[in-house]
Amino acid sequence: MPLHIALLELKLYVLDRGELALSIALPIALFALMYGAFGGESSFSATADIVDLDGGAHARALIQRLDSLDEITVRERAPQDANAALERSAITMAVVIPDGFSQSLDSGAPQPLLFRQRGSGGDTGQIVAGIVRAVAQRMSGEAQLRGTVLDATSGSNIERADVERAIAETLERVRQNPPIRVVERAVHDERPSALDRLVPGLLVMFLMFSITLGAQTLVEERRIGTLERLMTTRLTVTKLFIGKFLSAALRAMFQAVILLTLAFAALRIGGLVDYAELLALSVCVAAAVSAIGLVIGALARTRDQAVWAAVVFTMFMTVFGGTFFDVGADGPLATLARLTITRYAIESMSAVLSAGESLAQQGVGILALGGVAAVALTIARALFRVTETGR
Amino acid sequence: MTAAQDFLTASSLHKAFDGAQAVDGVSFTIRQGEIFGLLGPNGAGKTTTIRMLSTVLQADAGDVTIGGFSVGRQGDEVRRLIGVCPQELALYPELSASDNMIFFGRMAGLSGREAKAAARQNLETVGLADRAKDKVDKFSGGMKRRVNIAIALMNRPRMLFLDEPTVGIDPQSRNHIFETVESLRDGGMTVLYTTHYMEEADRLCDRIGIMDHGRLISLGAPRELKARIGDPDQVTLESVFLDLTGRSLRD
Known part of the structure; x- marks a missing residue:
């Protein structure tokens, strides 16, 4: 049953040509901006x-x-x-x-x-x-x-x-796989290059947008009355949430794949292994943000409430998680950043991209993102049972 | 009347929202194979009652049994027995009638093949077999209402909840729905029917319960209710309704 819910969502997504076109165009537009800013930086020819x-x-x-x-x-x-x-x-x-x-x-x-x-x-x-x-x-x-x-x-x-x-x-x-890998760093700056930090930042920011998708899916079902109808079928709340979670995560990944493929193909920021590892980390981010979206969806009564809550949450995570600037290792900003999933996601992705670390070395990041996904799903389900059915 | 003939028993149902009592001690039974009408002005508590009976909403107090199963404790067993046609058109407009029905059939626990067969059969029942592949979005209001009912029949329920199924549709579609509901009743299905159209309730319902301010204020066969205020051949059900619930405007 969760699979049927996810497939239905994906079918509706594909049938809505406006939304489909926008979801393809947005990563391409974002990539074009990235390419405009960094495409020419690469080097001698x-x-x-x-x-x-x-x-x-x-x-x-x-x-x-x-x-x-x-x-x-x-x-x-x-x-x-x-x-x-x-x-x-x-x-x-x-x-x-x-x-x-x-x-x-x-x-x-x-x-x-x-x-x-x-x-x-x-x-x-x-x-x-x-x-x-x-x-x-x-x-x-x-x-x-x-x-x-x-x-x-x-x-x-x-x-x-x-x-x-x-x-x-x-x-x-x-x-x-040359035994010696050359990493380029600017003099007096041992941090990852702007591109190596910004690509994960923008990718994570894009994945964060799917909080809105997760939040809206429940609200929309409630608005058209299908949610209540589903609750009179043999579909349990758990299965409903797993289905919604899967569909939101899959839709987020669809956009992440477009963005990541363009970035790797045109900016040549890494090899195939880096690409696969960043994709795997994107799955973890998509899972976490989709689950958070469902928490918002379980609480919001209207589409506006869902969208605004999702936007505020996304902005907080994006700004304080270090998407656009380095938050450093100490200080209040760094402490605040540790409360965001963005920080863990960007750190892990940057480590893979610029420090040549493997996915296996990103245990903390993966654990944080997976933990957020599991806890948020549990909270969303509990909130839904209270707010929707009074149980 | 023996207990075995009662398919649904609601006992002292209570539900409050933000301190306001929406349903206040409602008790009634619905016999197997009858069409039971639940009438009342807006805000009387009909929809809240149906939501509690159909396992969507948990009652603050009281209990409901359907087909011998407790709604509060055996929700999954109850959901196997019931079909619900909500007041809203609970359909995915971008999907075809057939796809809507197959999806909800799968959610009701049918296999793919069973869901397809049930969709075909129920679309025939509501007279939409030739529009099975058309998007619901393109349907008229009456056609959407009929799909709404057909979905409720997907799991071959023994009890059907119809919450204002004829709102905003033309007389032909309404008549088709009446005939469908009557044939379902003749096939042994138990039906709970809510409506604001008194002549509709008079025609279809074997017994009627009238609610106001969250309470069940009158219960009986249409003719019995009419006889309480005058000659049942002269009095209309609307007069009974207005006599019981008053003439002041509601929300």
């Missing part, structure tokens, strides 16, 4: 002009790796074309992959890349050269590793193809 005289597998791999970097766009040029561009200062630097590059790399013999540049290559040219150098050195290291392992296993009965496959898989794993 430049075009790497490359002349491939080798054309072998390693040369192509180098070009492909460079092209996959966010900062670099590869433009391949013919030798004469690159020379002409350098001559007329259309470019300041070109990377030349010499003939025999791939063969040398396979044999382990050193084979330099050639950076042709005007003067020092300019600031941009030097940065591009640094990036190309780093990628080439990594490839060189990988080639040396491959050569060493193949030599070491050449006398054994292990198939060469198996060894190469194992090496390739290991190197790919290291590329996906």
Whole structure:
């Protein structure tokens, strides 16, 4: 029965095209604001002009790796074309992959890349050269590793193809999860970056809006008379509340997924694991706020009462929970913030995003949010029984 | 009359809201298979009484048994026996008639297949089988009222509560509802019916209870009530009602 209640709510939600459109448009609009404020902050970007005289597998791999970097766009040029561009200062630097590059790399013999540049290559040219150098050195290291392992296993009965496959898989794993992760921090500021704090803040604020959804769902059912009718069926108050809770949480998550996906895709604030962990934390927040919404819904008699109570509650949580500013670790503001679920949610999300902590390390936050959800649901059910049925 | 023939027994029901006594010691019985009319001016306590009888509201004092089960202590058993058609159109306007009925059928404990079959059958009963897939939002007032009744029949109840089921509808729809209620009674269903239309109560009800100021002030068959103030062939039920409850305006 709770599932039927939740499905009904979702069906009504989908059928109400205005509400559906608004719930999709709002996260997109919010994301657009975020992108406008922080989208350009990320960083350096430049075009790497490359002349491939080798054309072998390693040369192509180098070009492909460079092209996959966010900062670099590869433009391949013919030798004469690159020379002409350098001559007329259309470019300041070109990377030349010499003939025999791939063969040398396979044999382990050193084979330099050639950076042709005007003067020092300019600031941009030097940065591009640094990036190309780093990628080439990594490839060189990988080639040396491959050569060493193949030599070491050449006398054994292990198939060469198996060894190469194992090496390739290991190197790919290291590329996906590098043992050293670089975290950028401003000088004199050891706190998470503005983006790392603001993304969780805005996400939590958005999830907080679903307090209104939870509050309104009961009031609306009461207004159209279906609530009283439901109470004459075999649906218990507990099942009713679980159903309402599920639907409010699912609707909140729908919007959170849109916002989070856009933020990760466009602002590149983290990897897939970070995304999944933030999504899991969003579920905890959605559960807590949906349950609080039901407390308001159980008490409110009119839609206006429900909406205003939800808005005031959301504002309090948002402002004092540290959505827009750091409340610090001590002082009255920090004490006040500890009374908000927003603080626990933002702290946990920020820790995942900027400090590289895992979901398993967010026990306090998850416990606080889960506890709020359980306690609020219990209170909402008890209040409803008293106010609605006089029991 | 033996106790076994009484399907509903209300004993000394009391309910107060903010110190104001809405229902004040109401007692009556409803026999199995009869249509019992509960009449009274606005604010007399009819709807509060129905809410207590139908397990929605807990009485401050007194008890109700329906089909041998106590409303206060055996609510779930009582809810298996009753169907409630509230005064408001308790429908989801965005859903079709059929979807509304299937949903409430599931809430009444029917399986998906049972709910679909019951929805088909009850829509036929109220003459809306051909509009099953249409959104309730597009229905006329009379059609909505009929869906409202059809939903109350989803769990094949033994007792039906109809709280002003004919408010604001045309004579054709009203007549259709009368015929439906009479055929349900003929099938053995017990019905509690409230209305402000006296001729409606006169036509349908086997017995009538008149409430005012939270008390049951008169009870009997329509003809008995009329005989108390004059010739039952000349006196109307409206005259009885006004004689008992006065002519001053109510809320």
